[in-house]
Amino acid sequence: xxxxxxxxxxxxxxxxxxxxxxxxxxxxxxxxxxxxxxxxxxxxxxxxxxxxxxxxxxxxxxxxxxxxxxxxxxxxxxxxxxxxxxxxxxxxxxxxxxxxxxxxxxxxxxxxxxxxxxxxxxxxxxxxxxxxxxxxxxxxxxxxxxxxxxxxxxxxxxxxxxxxxxxxxxxxxxxxxxxxxxxxxxxxxxxxxxxxxxxxxxxxxxxxxxxxxxxxxxxxxxxxxxxxxxxxxxxxxxxxxxxxxxxxxxxxxxxxxxxxxxxxxxxxxxxxxxxxxxxxxxxxxxxxxxxxxxxxxxxxxxxxxxxxxxxxxxxxxxxxxxxxxxxxxxxxxxxxxxxxxxxxxxxx
Numbered sequence: 417x418x419x420x421x422x423x424x425x426x427x428x429x430x431x432x433x434x435x436x437x438x439x440x441x442x443x444x445x446x447x448x449x450x451x452x453x454x455x456x457x458x459x460x461x462x463x464x465x466x467x468x469x470x471x472x473x474x475x476x477x478x479x480x481x482x483x484x485x486x487x488x489x490x491x492x493x494x495x496x497x498x499x500x501x502x503x504x505x506x507x508x509x510x511x512x513x514x515x516x517x518x519x520x521x522x523x524x525x526x527x528x529x530x531x532x533x534x535x536x537x538x539x540x541x542x543x544x545x546x547x548x549x550x551x552x553x554x555x556x557x558x559x560x561x562x563x564x565x566x567x568x569x570x571x572x573x574x575x576x577x578x579x580x581x582x583x584x585x586x587x588x589x590x591x592x593x594x595x596x597x598x599x600x601x602x603x604x605x606x607x608x609x610x611x612x613x614x615x616x617x618x619x620x621x622x623x624x625x626x627x628x629x630x631x632x633x634x635x636x637x638x639x640x641x642x643x644x645x646x647x648x649x650x651x652x653x654x655x656x657x658x659x660x661x662x663x664x665x666x667x668x669x670x671x672x673x674x675x676x677x678x679x680x681x682x683x684x685x686x687x688x689x690x691x692x693x694x695x696x697x698x699x700x701x702x703x704x705x706x707x708x709x710x711x712x713x714x715x716x717x718x719x720x721x722x723x724x725x726x727x728x729x730x731x732x733x734x735x736x737x738x739x740x741x742x743x744x745x746x747x748x749x750x751x752x753x754x755x756x757x758x759x760x761x762x763x764x
Contacts, residue, residue, distance in 0.1 A: 419616065424486050424554050427730040428617060428656035428677045430697050436722050436731055436759035437485040438752050439556065441660075442738030443478040444490045448745055450477050461506045462498070465491050466538045472545035479553065482749040486554045486617075487546060489610070491539055493560030493621055494568060496606045499530035500598070502569060510573070517572040517580075524594045529601045532609035543613040557615030559607050561622035561661075562599040562644070563637035569595070578627050585636050592636065600640045604647050611652050619658040619680070620644070626663030626682075633667055642674055649675045658699055662737055668693035683736025687724035697730030704735045707747045714747070715754050722759045733759075 419425070423437040445451060454474055458464035465471060475490040494512055498504045503515045518524060530536060546555050560568075568574070570581040585592050607618050625637060645657060659671055660680025671679060672694040681690050681700035690698060706717050718733075725731030733755045739748060 419552075419554060422485070422552075422554055422616075424732055425616060425656060427732050428658070428697055430677075430729040433730075434760065435756050435763070436725060436733050438733035438755045439484045439486045439488065440478065440482070440735055440739050440748060440751075441488075443482070443484055443488060443748075444474045445739065446741035447739055447743040447748065448477055448481060450481065461492070462495075462504065465495055468538050468541035468545055471538075471542040472549070475542070475546050475555075476549060478748075479550065481745055483752045485752075486556050487550055488556040488619075489539070489543060489546070489558060489615065491542070491558070493558070493565065493623075495539060496530055496532075496536060496559070496602055497565055497569060499535040500527045500602060502527070512568065513573045514568055515572065518569050518595065521588075521591045521594060524591060524598065527595075527598055529598060529605065532606050536606065536609070540609055540613040543610060543615055547614040554616035555614065556617055556619055556658075557607065557610035558619045558621060559603045559610075561620050561625065561637075561659075562596050562603055562640040563628075563633075564622050564624045564661075565599050565603070566592075566595055567624050567627075569599075578624070582627075582632075585632070596636075596640045600643050604644045607644070607648055608651065611648075611655055615655075617656040617658065617677075618648070619660060620676070622659065622661040622664075625661040625667060628667075630666055630670060634670055638670055638673075645674050645676055658732075660699065665689070665693075672696065678730070678732060680734070681736060685736075687721065687728070691724075691728055695729065697732070698725065698728045699732040699734050701734065701736040702751070704737055704740050704743075707735075707739070707743045707751060711750060714751060715758070718751065718754045719758050719762075722755060723762055726762060 423433040426433050454470055458470050471490045475487050478484045494504045505513045567581040656677040658678040659676040662682040665685040678697045678699050679694050683701050683703035
């Protein structure tokens with residue numbers, strides 16, 4: 417089978433597949449003992465992201481450990497932000513901390529648009545190492561979307577209410593637009609470099625877009641994601657793009673206008689409802705906590721999602737957000753095997 421005929425790529429394109437393909441967000445992460453050992457060897461989380469040999473090794477763990485249909489590049493959405501001139505640290509129990517905070521137009525003007533081939537070469541080297549070792553499955557590249565990255569930058573880390581980001585968005589339009597333009601250029605160049613290095617499809621994580629109303633999203637965030645997507649599709653029409661965010665079912669119709677191939681659904685969005693709003697392939701959307709249920713419950717939930725997904729243009733099975741660190745890897749493997757088995761059964 418040629419790699420372009422792999423079920424994940426065919427499902428993304430809306431073509432017939434023999435079974436529903438599956439991968440898991442954060443599949444190369446803390447639920448895996450192998451990952452934890454490699455992380456200890458690497459030092460900090462960012463050190464691991466910057467070590468191509470170890471990052472490639474981590475990226476491939478889920479292939480052997482749980483049998484997913486694709487690898488995803490091990491990295492973080494804040495990796496390119498660091499090269500824009502903002503320090504990024506991951507503190508245990510707190511998550512990312514970004515310094516200095518951006519609070520003026522002059523601060524934005526000082527930010528750089530990194531040249532990935534020079535400043536993010538370790539990411540591209542990781543991709544090349546993975547592609548040398550991964551011959552039978554696709555590799556997924558990714559980036560954060562401009563809005564989500566802007567939120568991290570303006571808040572200085574994670575947030576519950578996004579007061580600073582929304583205040584800038586509403587009250588300092590020139591600052592907002594300048595930052596979003598710079599982030600759009602950064603995201604486009606970063607994803608383009610990943611595709612040129614060998615990834616087979618990409619996912620744009622607009623993780624926090626759901627904190628915006630439909631009106632605000634259309635005005636302040638959507639145009640910048642659209643610009644990134646349009647430029648990528650112009651240069652790489654054959655490379656599928658997945659777009660994903662949480663708590664965003666009110667934005668489905670808006671995002672259906674993007675020239676992406678796949679709309680990712682969180683676990684709160686019912687597939688039948690989503691299919692009344694989008695005409696693209698879909699991805700998702702099991703509740704990550706369902707992997708703490710017994711096998712009978714997992715199987716029941718998988719059956720419903722797979723059956724609903726058969727009505728879509730194409731369906732890639734995934735969780736509705738990232739796999740949680742306490743998850744038993746055996747449950748994740750059971751999930752993958754169950755998706756394959758049930759989807760073959762339902763296809764007859």
